[in-house]
Amino acid sequence: MSFKTTCPYCGVGCGIEISRTGSSLKLIGDKDSPVNQGMLCIKGQTLLETVGSDDDRLLVPSTGSWSSAIKRISEAFKNTPKDSIALYLSGQMLMEDLYVAKKFAHAYGIKNLESNSRLCMYSTVAANNRAYGSDIVPVSYDDIYQAETVFIIGSNTADCHPIVFNHIKKSKAFVVCVDVYKSTTAKRSDLFIQVEPGQDMVLIDDLVNQSWFKDKKTLSVYSQGLTQSTDATDKVNALINAHIKTGNINKPGCGVLSLTGQCNAMGGREIGIKTQDLTATEFFSTDQIKTLWVMATNPAHSMINYRQFETLIVSDFTKTLTTQDADIVLPACSWSEQTGHQKNSERRYLEQNAFLPPAGESKPDWEIICLVAKELGLEGFDYAHADEIWAEMDIDQTWTSNIQVREVPVEINTPEREYGSSINNGRLLAQWHGMSRTGKSETLNKMTQENSAMVSIHHITNTELFKDKEVELDKYSKQPCFKG
Ligand code: SF4
Incomplete structure (x- = not known):
């Protein structure tokens, strides 16, 4: 079978x-x-x-039973003003989970609804809206094979999106890489241009003068190095402008491809997981939020301003630094146990199918949200299976490799900035996010131990910016993280 x-x-x-x-x-x-x-x-x-269970796998709600956990969450929600409740979601969650979370937030009147994927790529959403009039990704992986030049900026594609990089290397394109350090991608490119941190805008502005860009069919590929940097939206728009000015758009092998970090980051952005009040970082930096429900992400590991909440609820499949201090921990199904859909960087809908039964008493995220919604007296949350949610979403799954976009350059008004010391981070080929899943693989851990680049993470302890922050090893992932 x-x-x-x-x-x-x-x-x-x-x-x-x-x-x-x-x-x-x-x-x-x-x-x-x-x-x-x-x-x-x-x-x-x-x-x-x-897959399966280990000592860190969450198998039963921390309160002892689902009924007591759902009652406690319902009480916490009822006892908290609605503008002090927040849901913090993840690009790891499936379309069905995110749809139900948004439906629940809307039905209950929660305005603070964010996903961790907004941190890394909403600058692209804003740039696409400015350039094209809506959030369109006009190209696809097919364009890699039709491009004469692939221009990679702000992306260590070889380590972070390895199969896209395999496509790039299999194509006959001339590969140009721009980065602040000699990444794996840089080493495997035909031309590496090293820039000082913050100076990538100067280089983007000069693309219209480079023969390998302006005289060739060029596909630009970028990721968080651009989208999570200062003036990120302007940088993405400047890149799109360079394509428009050189005619490198709306033709096979030409255009701009943003690589999304997480498996369903694209889906979350299309469903419109977006706050109407505080932003994700403000959930943690202000004290407005009293009750926070975190799903499938580990902000205690990664949010620099992470703080305690009056009621912290966490749904996850495994123990993490965030579940450690949570008031209520809910066991969620893991990848192998959950059915639904993702949407990838080239905006294809892809099926995820369960092949193992839920471990212990774990449940899919959508089902957990429905239990809370029903306990709060809301209607429309009686789904028996993810298929029913997918049917209700009624999504047109037609896929085309290219979408025509308007060609109107956006005016860029980025102010001159002084760049002093700066901090950059990256990903490792063998690990993913806070290692809550990849950290369970012996093969990946062995590869990670052999990777000397890990040492660079520890340098954050030496900088002025982080001088008041205490760094400890995450008990679960064994990675450095900030405390307090
Ligand atoms: S992490 Fe998964 S989706 Fe990403 S390149 Fe590797 S196999 Fe493909």
């Missing part, structure tokens, strides 16, 4: 085939997938090392 599903890590969206013989499972890349054509990076290849 075999099942097709999709990798839960990055926004590339690789298809996976799982076959079962007796009690043994085998995982391979799906050769029929138009995204990866059978290829998988090391994280995808080792996914079976991360």
Whole structure:
């Protein structure tokens, strides 16, 4: 018996085939997938090392039963003014989960609804809106094979989106990489241009003069190095402007491709997971939020201004630094136990299919949200299966490789800035986010220990910016993180 599903890590969206013989499972890349054509990076290849239960797996609600947990959450919600309640979601959650979370927030009157994926790519959403009139990704992975130049900026694609980089290397394109350090991508490119931190705008402005850009069919590929930097929206618009000015747009092999970090970051952005009040960072930096429900993410590990809340509720499949201090912890299903949809960087809808039963008493995120909604007296949350939610969403899944966009350059008014010392971070090929899933793989941990780049993370302790912050090893992932 075999099942097709999709990798839960990055926004590339690789298809996976799982076959079962007796009690043994085998995982391979799906050769029929138009995204990866059978290829998988090391994280995808080792996914079976991360499934099932271990000592950190959450199996029952921390209150002892689902009924007591749901009652306590309902009481916390009723006892908290609505503008002091927030839901903090994740690009790891499936379309169905995010849709139900948004429906619940809307029905109950919660304005503070954010996803961690907004931190990393809403500058792209804003830039697309300014340039094209709406949030359109006009190109696809097909364009890689039609481009004469692939221009990579602010993305260590080889380590962070390895299968997209495999496509780039398989194409005949001349590969140009811009980065502040000699990343794996830089080493494997035909031309590496090293810039000082903050100076990438100067380089983007000069693209119209570079023959490898203006005289060739050029596809630009970027990621968080651009979208999570100072003046990020202007930088993305400047890049789109360079394409418009050189005619490198609306033609095969030409245009701008943003690589989304998480598997369903694109889906969350299209569903419109977006606050109407405080932003995600303000959930943590102001004291307005008293009751916070975190789902499928680990802000205690990554939010520099992380603080305590009056009531912290966390849904996750495994213990993390965030579950450690939570008042109520809810066991959520893991990747192998959950069915639904993701939407990848090139905006394809991809199916994720459960091939194992839920561990312990764990439940899919959408079902947990429905239980709370019903306890609060809300109607319209009686789904028996994720399929019913998908049907209600009524999404047109038609996919085209290219979308025509308008060609109107946006005026850029980025002020001159002084850049002093700066901090940059990156990802490792063998790990993902806070390692709550990848940290369970022996193969990936061994690769990580052998990777000397890890040392660079510890340098944050030496900077002025972080001098008052205490850094400790995360008990679960064994990675450095801020305390207090
Ligand atoms: S490239 Fe991304 S989606 Fe593909 S196997 Fe690797 S982590 Fe999974």
